[in-house]
Amino acid sequence: MTNTQLTLVQIDNYGPWTVTPEPRREMDLQTLQSRLFADLAQFVGSRDGYVFFTRFDNMVAVTNGLGRDDHELLQESIANRYPVTLSLGIGVDRNPAVALERATDVVQRAGSAQDHERREVLSGETLPMEDRADSDVQIAHFDVNDATGKYTDRLNEFDTFIQIEQGYASLMRHLREEHGALSFFVGGDNIISVTPDLTASQYRAAIDHVEGEAGVELKVGVGTASNAHEAGFAAKHALEDCRHRGTIVEFADAPLAADD
């Protein structure tokens, strides 16, 4: 059974900071947001977690394997190198949406995102070492069938983009409402979802729903492990199996070998 540890990463007082004393150059804000996300991706990723850019001022991370000390260090390092600081809320639950509920809640109770006095909250429960298991994290990696042939090489880029967005919007809502799974667009034609234990037929139903609602055809590889990196890596390999076998849902066969 899944047991997802999620961390909400929220930049403190960001809205006001971006316009005080005057609005800042937009491309500088884009640069700061992207590089902050990249640093989180490296810190969390090298500890076998995943981070999703989400809204950039609010980001969601799968942090099974990161303890409170890791979160403290991350907060300290960002404060040393950026003109902004981060609040971190951590939550654990068998269902990802509930875990995020908890993570968001501990930050909200400490104060508003725009409370200029609320800085560097670090709160919530991590999953204890002894309670961890190989079934804790399920990751589903979706991509669009033949996106390059159908869209990228044929439509102008914005119309391709609209298609991908419609597919994403449909999948994100369906998986959230039906299962409490959280889905994130990660570039290209790829969407990664953090799910509870879902079956092949539940994935097929999600794919059918998206095709019906948005006209976009997806396929998916699914992996499970004690952390996001290993689960996601298994999911990527399973997605390659879809490509080679011409199938639309594949589960990784075996746990990853030690060096994956």
Added chain:
Amino acid sequence: MTNTQLTLVQIDNYGPWTVTPEPRREMDLQTLQSRLFADLAQFVGSRDGYVFFTRFDNMVAVTNGLGRDDHELLQESIANRYPVTLSLGIGVDRNPAVALERATDVVQRAGSAQDHERREVLSGETLPMEDRADSDVQIAHFDVNDATGKYTDRLNEFDTFIQIEQGYASLMRHLREEHGALSFFVGGDNIISVTPDLTASQYRAAIDHVEGEAGVELKVGVGTASNAHEAGFAAKHALEDCRHRGTIVEFADAPLAADD
């Protein structure tokens, strides 16, 4: 009248590269994508253009003010510092969607995004210096009314995110279909659109449409200038006017002073 110069930025052969010889760690791909975008934001932004991350392997830039030499230098600099290369297609038209059509077309005609032999296309027309005017670029900067109070401080982050996404998906489709305007989510609760000449009532209609279709309330500041930075900066100031006056559509009053 607007006269938009858009550049399509496409990473060459990216899909195959990410899985050859084996799939790569997802957080390393996220880091590479974000830092590449950040570098583009700095290069284009310091020349008064805008870049939008879009799908990360395909990005859209408003490049009024950047000539062919600038595009060549950007391509060379990225090739010197990254394990991937870029193809750049440039297009100009009074309507942004048509400009992007042209930009995409010159890249597509050179070869598929996954043609492993197609590398570093640089093609298309730039807007000549002598044809530039203060009315060339119209930028509309939307944000969600009281996003912090209604969503960020109340819902869990994913449900806030779903709301923002639904609002974005609705706005992007409406503005594209009605006007050929291109809209991009840029973080937080902000959406920036590159538009043809639109009127206050056309913006009000777009805002009404989004409220009706997605239940999300937007407001917008609009600016016009010879380049994206100045138009966008004026739009940001106009958005501050919305905040102070309690209005939902504001146009920047005067051209920016020389030091903005």
Added chain:
Amino acid sequence: MTNTQLTLVQIDNYGPWTVTPEPRREMDLQTLQSRLFADLAQFVGSRDGYVFFTRFDNMVAVTNGLGRDDHELLQESIANRYPVTLSLGIGVDRNPAVALERATDVVQRAGSAQDHERREVLSGETLPMEDRADSDVQIAHFDVNDATGKYTDRLNEFDTFIQIEQGYASLMRHLREEHGALSFFVGGDNIISVTPDLTASQYRAAIDHVEGEAGVELKVGVGTASNAHEAGFAAKHALEDCRHRGTIVEFADAPLAADD
């Protein structure tokens, strides 16, 4: 007694790469070198090690606390994100110079730095967990007395720089020849040395030597711990003690508290 684990980080085939097929823009090489170093500083630093930029194509890291798996992950992550790859040689010895000898040797035996076939060597012994002790790493943090008053606010920047360089060149040679200690300029007027167990009078002798040979007055804070971060942090605090007490050699009093 100190027991230093050092890693030599060497970019594979870099000299030829920088001029093939043609020389590359110098500022792009500077950017790549600096950002690669910064990524190493984050990866190693967040695991409580230190990295010194040294010659940028060859860098020296104090890696007590990093195992072989950490080194593999670092190599993989850099290969995923940069147009170059790294070879890593690890060595352990009670004397830093000997440890670096070992680290360099395992890389040299695998092939020349400009052997275009030699890629991603990963070789050498790490210090086993069970053999680690709080006395393993001694760090000495030197700075120039009143650099701002004597130099920065009075001379032109290059003449200030020449003074700092002469002081550095003198200290690096003295500590290496006398003790096998390795010294690195880290910016401003700061030099950090990785030393074997040295006494206060040995540090005073080094400071006298540099004053006599180069006319530059140094002071030093010294710390010892099981890893470079904690030893170096204690050394920084000891240096603050020098500032407050007007002394020129201070040792950190006690082991760091858990939250340093």
Added chain:
Amino acid sequence: MTNTQLTLVQIDNYGPWTVTPEPRREMDLQTLQSRLFADLAQFVGSRDGYVFFTRFDNMVAVTNGLGRDDHELLQESIANRYPVTLSLGIGVDRNPAVALERATDVVQRAGSAQDHERREVLSGETLPMEDRADSDVQIAHFDVNDATGKYTDRLNEFDTFIQIEQGYASLMRHLREEHGALSFFVGGDNIISVTPDLTASQYRAAIDHVEGEAGVELKVGVGTASNAHEAGFAAKHALEDCRHRGTIVEFADAPLAADD
């Protein structure tokens, strides 16, 4: 005749910032310093200038081609994205050391580097467009003969490093005292000097001096142009000529073609 425009880049109040309220993690400071330098290298480099990391809190840039507006934009962009700000002093003179004297002087007169009230000085004269000429900037690019064979593949890295440093220290002092030329180690076994008009025999004398004083054998390629990038690029090509012809001093033959 050369006419060098140099900019001194100084981080405001950096010493105090690094220890307030407490000393900061050294690897975070190294990361911030390196990434700040990398951003300057991109901004200045894409405008055909050069930046040298020098002491990281004080950096020297060759800015022929950058006007006051460019300097203002650089300052603004850094202030938007970093937790520190920059003061910039600009100086022009036929002799580089004098130009740097002027650049440093205008910053010093505004206040101490550690005056916590002095922020974002922007002062000094730029070289007017109409006064620019192809002879304005002379760049000499030195490297060590067969560094890989003599040092990198044979000695431990620190002893190789000591050799390179001794060679650098000797060259920097000789060229500064004899000619007012400013020399900067740029990684590997490379040193770049910004010089007044020097002749082949003056370069041979410098090379002889370094061999005599430090036992390190250098060779050099020299280029001249209206800006640092073109001069330096020509110097790199001239250095390749040294390699192919077995000579130790080469001047670039002709001005660079437009697409260099």
